[in-house]
Amino acid sequence: MIVSFDIDNTLIPYGDEFPVEGRSPWTRLLGGEAIRRGTVSLFRALEDRGHEVWLYTTSFRSRWYLRRSFLAYGLWPKRVINGDLNTQVLRAHQCTASKNPALFGIDLHVDDSAGVRQEGLRYGFETFIIEPGDLQWASRVLELVDRPGKPRTIPGDNGRAAR
Ligand SMILES: [Mg+2]
Numbered sequence: 001m002i003v004s005f006d007i008d009n010t011l012i013p014y015g016d017e018f019p020v021e022g023r024s025p026w027t028r029l030l031g032g033e034a035i036r037r038g039t040v041s042l043f044r045a046l047e048d049r050g051h052e053v054w055l056y057t058t059s060f061r062s063r064w065y066l067r068r069s070f071l072a073y074g075l076w077p078k079r080v081i082n083g084d085l086n087t088q089v090l091r092a093h094q095c096t097a098s099k100n101p102a103l104f105g106i107d108l109h110v111d112d113s114a115g116v117r118q119e120g121l122r123y124g125f126e127t128f129i130i131e132p133g134d135l136q137w138a139s140r141v142l143e144l145v146d147r148p149g150k151p152r153t154i155p156g157d158n159g160r161a162a163r
Pocket residue numbers: 006007008009010111112113
């Protein structure tokens with residue numbers, strides 16, 4: 001399945017919302033932004049299981065800049081959707097949501113925003129909402145993706161998937 005991840009407050013903190021991965025000489029050399037602790041092993045585990053990992057943000061940072069931040073940790077997400085591309089595609093489909101992963105063929109979108117979750121319920125795409133303070137976030141994503149059948153978001157459950 002294709003799993004996409006939001007950037008701000010999901011994988012990259014605004015401040016000190018969550019711990020970040022350690023920086024090696026390579027990450028320092030490439031620069032970019034620090035990413036959430038657990039991202040590297042989660043992305044690798046998802047890819048090992050045959051899933052595609054994408055980034056999907058409404059931020060207008062360039063796709064190359066975002067790629068560089070993840071490459072600094074040895075990660076190369078299959079596809080990067082930034083604010084420019086998102087606006088272009090949603091406009092073409094006359095969709096007024098802030099994001100619409102279904103239009104890109106994404107099976108599951110991981111985000112911190114309750115608003116995106118509401119949009120998922122309205123526009124029919126699957127979301128998994130992670131609290132910035134959740135230290136078990138990576139194992140929750142893996143658990144959800146590993147579950148047979150399509151993940152489901154339950155209304156009123158703050159984005160936690162059905163069990
Ligand atoms: Mg966000």
